[in-house]
Amino acid sequence: xxxxxxxxxxxxxxxxxxxxxxxxxxxxxxxxxxxxxxxxxxxxxxxxxxxxxxxxxxxxxxxxxxxxxxxxxxxxxxxxxxxxxxxxxxxxxxxxxxxxxxxxxxxxxxxxxxxxxxxxxxxx
Numbered sequence: 182x183x184x185x186x187x188x189x190x191x192x193x194x195x196x197x198x199x200x201x202x203x204x205x206x207x208x209x210x211x212x213x214x215x216x217x218x219x220x221x222x223x224x225x226x227x228x229x230x231x232x233x234x235x236x237x238x239x240x241x242x243x244x245x246x247x248x249x250x251x252x253x254x255x256x257x258x259x260x261x262x263x264x265x266x267x268x269x270x271x272x273x274x275x276x277x278x279x280x281x282x283x284x285x286x287x288x289x290x291x292x293x294x295x296x297x298x299x300x301x302x303x304x305x
Contacts, residue, residue, distance in 0.1 A: 183207040183294045185277045190299030193267055197303070201262040203277030203296055211255040214281035216292060217262045219273035219301075226276065228287040230262060240286055245271075267303045274298040 189201040201217070216231035230251040231240045239251050250263040260277060280292030 183279070185279060185294055185296035187275065187277050187296045187299040190275060190301045192302045192304065195267060195269055195303055195305050197267050198263070198265045199267065199301060201264065201275055201277075201299060201301075203260045203262075205258045205260070205277075205279060205294075208279060208294065210258040210279075212281075213279040214286060214291070215251075215253055215260040216278045216280070216286070217251065217260075218276045218278060218289065219271075220276065220298075221273045226289060228289075229275070231286050232260065234281065242287070264301070267301075269303045269305045272301060272303050274300050 184206045185203055187203045193199055212234050214233050217229040218226045219229050220226040228242050229245055232251045232253050236253050248266045253260040276298045277296040278292035279294040282291045284291045
């Protein structure tokens with residue numbers, strides 16, 4: 182079955198960096214748009230970043246533009262999120278998603294498969 186497994190979360194001080202990874206299995210990874218979303222308790226899951234199947238197009242939420250970089254390695258079935266200049270407001274559970282269905286690439290409905298999430302905590 183399809184599995185998306187995130188890793189790389191943790192506790193970091195404001196201004197620091199983390200790199201999240203999402204390893205996919207059970208799907209033809211290279212044809213899917215991949216995305217990262219994040220969620221804090223009591224709030225809706227929000228879009229962070231997405232990358233199209235070839236890596237040719239990337240998308241970012243305004244809140245992370247210039248600080249986060251999404252990339253993918255289709256040979257390794259893995260998508261990454263490099264997070265720099267982290268802020269306390271970046272604290273959230275980060276989820277990897279695979280999709281590319283119709284609709285807004287920044288919307289949850291475009292994604293068919295989801296990981297279990299990895300926690301990122303940024304201390305001030």
